Amino acid sequence: MAFGAIRRSVSTRVLSYRQQSCGRAFSSKAIQDFDVVIVGGGPVGLALASGLGSYRLVRESLKVALVEAGDLSKTRDWALPPDSYSNRVSSITNSSRAFLEDIGVWEHVDQSRTCPVQEMQVWDGLSDARITFDAADLPASNAAESSEMARLTENLNLQRALLRHLGSIGGTELLQKTRVESIQREDRDGGHGWPLVYLSDGTILRARLLVGADGFNSPVRAYTGIPSYGWSYDVRAIVATLYHPPRGAFQGPNRTAYQRFLPTGPIAFLPLSPTVSSLVWSTRPALAEALCHAEPAALAHMINAAFRLPEVSVRYLHKLILDAHSTGASISGEDICSETAFREKSHGIPGYSAYASVSSMLSAGVPPNDAMAVPPIVTSIQPGTIASFPLKFNHAESYLGEGVGSRTVLVGDAAHTIHPLAGQGLNLGLGDVRSLVQCIVQSVVRGGDIGSFTSLRPYAAERYFANHKVMSAVDKLHKLYSSTWEPVVWARSVGLEVINELDSVKAALMMDAGAGDLERSRWDLLANGMKGVSDGLTTAKMLGQGIGGVFTIGINEITRRLGQH
Amino acid sequence: MFSTAVRRVSRLTQRTRFIQTDATVNAAEIAHFSRLSSQWWDENGEFALLHRMNPVRVQYIREKLIEIAREEKGEDVAHEMEQRRDAFRGLSILDVGCGGGLLSESLARLGAQTLGIDASESNIRIASTHADADPLLSSSFPTSSSLHYRNTSAEQLLKEPERFGVVCSMEVIEHVDNPAAFLATCAELVKPGGHLFLSTIARTPLAFLLTIAAAEYMMRKVAIGTHTYHKFVNPSELISFFQSYSSPSTTSKQPWITRTYGGGQPTRKEAEVRGLIYKPWSGDWELMSRSASQWGAAECNYLFWVRKPFTS
Ligand SMILES: Cc1cc2nc3c(=O)[nH]c(=O)nc-3n(C[C@H](O)[C@H](O)[C@H](O)COP(=O)(O)OP(=O)(O)OC[C@H]3O[C@@H](n4cnc5c(N)ncnc54)[C@H](O)[C@@H]3O)c2cc1C
Numbered sequence: 001m002a003f004g005a006i007r008r009s010v011s012t013r014v015l016s017y018r019q020q021s022c023g024r025a026f027s028s029k030a031i032q033d034f035d036v037v038i039v040g041g042g043p044v045g046l047a048l049a050s051g052l053g054s055y056r057l058v059r060e061s062l063k064v065a066l067v068e069a070g071d072l073s074k075t076r077d078w079a080l081p082p083d084s085y086s087n088r089v090s091s092i093t094n095s096s097r098a099f100l101e102d103i104g105v106w107e108h109v110d111q112s113r114t115c116p117v118q119e120m121q122v123w124d125g126l127s128d129a130r131i132t133f134d135a136a137d138l139p140a141s142n143a144a145e146s147s148e149m150a151r152l153t154e155n156l157n158l159q160r161a162l163l164r165h166l167g168s169i170g171g172t173e174l175l176q177k178t179r180v181e182s183i184q185r186e187d188r189d190g191g192h193g194w195p196l197v198y199l200s201d202g203t204i205l206r207a208r209l210l211v212g213a214d215g216f217n218s219p220v221r222a223y224t225g226i227p228s229y230g231w232s233y234d235v236r237a238i239v240a241t242l243y244h245p246p247r248g249a250f251q252g253p254n255r256t257a258y259q260r261f262l263p264t265g266p267i268a269f270l271p272l273s274p275t276v277s278s279l280v281w282s283t284r285p286a287l288a289e290a291l292c293h294a295e296p297a298a299l300a301h302m303i304n305a306a307f308r309l310p311e312v313s314v315r316y317l318h319k320l321i322l323d324a325h326s327t328g329a330s331i332s333g334e335d336i337c338s339e340t341a342f343r344e345k346s347h348g349i350p351g352y353s354a355y356a357s358v359s360s361m362l363s364a365g366v367p368p369n370d371a372m373a374v375p376p377i378v379t380s381i382q383p384g385t386i387a388s389f390p391l392k393f394n395h396a397e398s399y400l401g402e403g404v405g406s407r408t409v410l411v412g413d414a415a416h417t418i419h420p421l422a423g424q425g426l427n428l429g430l431g432d433v434r435s436l437v438q439c440i441v442q443s444v445v446r447g448g449d450i451g452s453f454t455s456l457r458p459y460a461a462e463r464y465f466a467n468h469k470v471m472s473a474v475d476k477l478h479k480l481y482s483s484t485w486e487p488v489v490w491a492r493s494v495g496l497e498v499i500n501e502l503d504s505v506k507a508a509l510m511m512d513a514g515a516g517d518l519e520r521s522r523w524d525l526l527a528n529g530m531k532g533v534s535d536g537l538t539t540a541k542m543l544g545q546g547i548g549g550v551f552t553i554g555i556n557e558i559t560r561r562l563g564q565h
Numbered sequence: 566m567f568s569t570a571v572r573r574v575s576r577l578t579q580r581t582r583f584i585q586t587d588a589t590v591n592a593a594e595i596a597h598f599s600r601l602s603s604q605w606w607d608e609n610g611e612f613a614l615l616h617r618m619n620p621v622r623v624q625y626i627r628e629k630l631i632e633i634a635r636e637e638k639g640e641d642v643a644h645e646m647e648q649r650r651d652a653f654r655g656l657s658i659l660d661v662g663c664g665g666g667l668l669s670e671s672l673a674r675l676g677a678q679t680l681g682i683d684a685s686e687s688n689i690r691i692a693s694t695h696a697d698a699d700p701l702l703s704s705s706f707p708t709s710s711s712l713h714y715r716n717t718s719a720e721q722l723l724k725e726p727e728r729f730g731v732v733c734s735m736e737v738i739e740h741v742d743n744p745a746a747f748l749a750t751c752a753e754l755v756k757p758g759g760h761l762f763l764s765t766i767a768r769t770p771l772a773f774l775l776t777i778a779a780a781e782y783m784m785r786k787v788a789i790g791t792h793t794y795h796k797f798v799n800p801s802e803l804i805s806f807f808q809s810y811s812s813p814s815t816t817s818k819q820p821w822i823t824r825t826y827g828g829g830q831p832t833r834k835e836a837e838v839r840g841l842i843y844k845p846w847s848g849d850w851e852l853m854s855r856s857a858s859q860w861g862a863a864e865c866n867y868l869f870w871v872r873k874p875f876t877s
Binding site: 033056057060061186188192193194208405442443444445446447448449452453454455457458461 | 606608609616617619620621623624627648649650651670671672673674675694695698699700847848849
């Protein structure tokens with residue numbers, strides 16, 4: 001058809017802009033157009049590429065590139081002997097797993113290295129108030145199809161599966177060992193320019209849609225100038241792969257996850273196999289540093305003690321380790337062991353109780369009644385697996401870049417980073433991916449421009465407040481439980497009658513990011529739980545007035561503190 | 566927020582000679598919309614509601630064309646269209662009053678040979694510049710689709726021999742001076758067996774309240790002067806127009822709509838009216854189901870589809 005169309009090429013202008021504003025040796029390389037440029041090949045970025053590639057409609061019509069600074073071929077070829085495990089482990093909720101199954105990724109996960117969680121035990125380190133919940137607590141429709149609450153999986157096992165899936169469907173351009181150096185807006189009339197992504201190898205990608213899946217320090221978020229609010233918790237998380245004897249014949253299998261809320265932060269024990277489990281221990285940075293530098297045998301004893309001894313003794317052991325670390329003295333496994341033995345005796349913990357770790361008189365025979373109340377005794381730590389990470393709270397103010405033609409969207413940790421106490425970080429990221437994939441597919445079907453604000457708006461609308469609710473609930477729990485402050489502890493310990501806050505812990509742990517209606521019902525549970533906290537505090541306040549000054553002041557203070565942030 | 570996103574540039578010509586020769590053009594309307602034209606692609610600005618309405622209109626066109634393919638060419642063809650991005654491959658589509666090109670771009674992405682025309686030159690300039698940034702639409706890239714824009718009116722185009730498989734004119738008819746002449750022009754541009762899609766606003770008290778009283782004066786969501794109530798067109802008026810309309814260029818005098826049901830609704834193979842409802846709580850538009858009420862809940866904004874007979 002010869003309609004005498006009005007056309008004008010702007011490519012020359014793009015070139016000159018590039019040379020002027022960057023003054024770099026990029027000029028020899030051409031600009032490559034992509035419909036989607038994903039920055040970040042962590043689990044979330046890879047899942048987005050996989051999710052998009054699982055639709056024929058998308059495969060046939062969108063050019064997708066993924067840029068990752070690290071070496072993805074190493075991840076693809078990742079292999080460990082059956083009894084060794086990576087220290088980065090995540091609990092994958094049932095709805096995250098359902099999504100991974102739908103897009104064809106789950107079949108590439110090595111199932112023998114995953115472990116179903118059938119029960120969770122959570123207790124307050126100070127008051128010992130405890131809740132136990134299992135798969136039967138899940139809403140009926142969810143539990144019916146699976147007898148598990150979540151599946152513990154090494155992050156690498158999942159990332160390898162995602163890479164295998166991407167390999168099998170083809171289409172995605174994987175640019176590995178390549179860093180994004182800078183991102184600029186192409187200069188065009190009317191602000192219609194697209195983002196230009198400058199890579200460390202000199203390539204320039206022009207992106208219809210730029211996705212920041214580039215983790216907490218997101219360069220994409222910085223480019224779009226999306227502000228985020230957050231803070232570093234004064235906490236680091238120690239991770240390690242733990243070895244222990246199998247549960248005895250009369251006990252359940254090693255499928256219970258444990259978490260004890262110590263005032264210094266929660267310590268979690270996540271089962272991987274009958275004899276291997278994973279540690280996530282959030283604690284004060286100085287203590288984390290001391291624990292990571294102690295002998296592994298000493299750390300193993302500290303872990304056993306942290307799950308078992310009364311808090312006052314745990315605190316004492318922490319002081320030992322801290323003092324030794326600050327004076328440069330070495331403290332051996334035996335030192336911790338004998339101190340623990342002394343403390344078990346003085347607390348009157350009998351040798352046949354599961355709460356005894358070093359003075360345990362248990363043999364393989366009949367287990368103690370309380371056997372399942374605490375995790376198995378850690379005997380050693382897989383060499384080279386002790387590491388620690390700073391913990392942060394961070395939420396971008398928006399998931400979409402502002403302004404005409406921003407063409408930018410954030411997913412996963414680039415959009416939100418939370419405390420790992422509820423094991424939700426990656427699950428929220430996978431929830432983002434599921435929503436964004438649907439949004440993009442919908443836009444393609446309707447002839448939309450997938451980079452446009454209009455196309456992406458439903459993603460932000462669906463995810464922002466859902467994530468925000470989880471994040472603030474988890475943050476409040478962290479604050480509630482890290483208090484050693486008398487009135488708070490008192491309120492927590494009378495806890496189960498006065499404030500049923502463990503219900504909110506339960507809800508947070510059982511949350512299934514992105515599970516539609518199911519999700520909503522759990523939100524309600526969580527919301528009620530959090531309401532319980534404040535109602536409880538009001539009750540406590542009334543009681544407090546009867547008790548006298550110090551409590552009253554204290555309780556006002558709790559209410560104020562909980563209201564902060 | 567109740568607005569109805571109808572500030573569509575009504576265009577049909579802005580040059581004086583066209584205004585004199587083209588029966589349907591309204592010079593004041595053209596001037597009004599030309600003033601707004603730089604805002605076309607600000608998705609949060611003046612045209613935000615139109616941006617949000619656009620995907621729903623495209624979805625309707627897509628679903629309607631697939632539905633007809635299913636009836637005429639069978640399930641396999643329809644299924645294949647559903648699975649493909651370029652469901653409109655091989656189809657020529659004319660977008661009358663294309664404005665900044667919102668609809669035209671979407672139709673081109675779905676694989677149609679698309680021509681957008683507009684009487685406002687600034688609109689055409691903006692539409693062309695915007696499409697140039699997109700390699701999928703840019704003429705320098707080989708794709709199954711193609712997108713062209715021309716600064717002309719439907720009346721002028723009718724003087725050329727080209728006819729189209731689909732003619733769309735969204736949110737235009739309520740801005741023209743002589744809707745009947747405009748409808749006849751659009752109808753003549755459709756090939757036999759082809760489709761005409763329109764969207765507009767009904768002349769109901771509700772529409773008056775939402776689009777003029779609320780959107781323009783109270784909420785200031787839409788520029789004042791965008792709508793003129795007496796120009797709004799009711800679904801029944803469109804139906805009765807096509808009940809009596811037959812193409813002057815053919816000998817057969819078969820009208821486009823040959824029969825209607827009790828309530829005056831056409832049969833699904835000849836024409837359809839579907840309401841478009843704005844949901845302020847989510848900021849989305851929703852296409853009402855056929856059964857929503859007599860006219861598919863078309864009390865305010867609605868889509869209209871009618872098919873040109875093969876033999877007319
Ligand atoms: C101790 C701990 C325990 C956790 N446990 C759980 C759990 O049980 N369950 C759960 O759901 N979540 C858990 N999380 C959270 C989870 O690990 C994160 O949410 C998840 O890893 C986020 O994935 P991501 O892909 O968004 O970001 P990341 O994994 O951070 O990936 C970002 C990627 O972007 C790349 N990148 C960054 N900048 C550039 C650049 N300029 N150029 C190229 N590439 C770049 C990086 O190399 C990296 O590969 C835990 C977190 C911690 C710290």
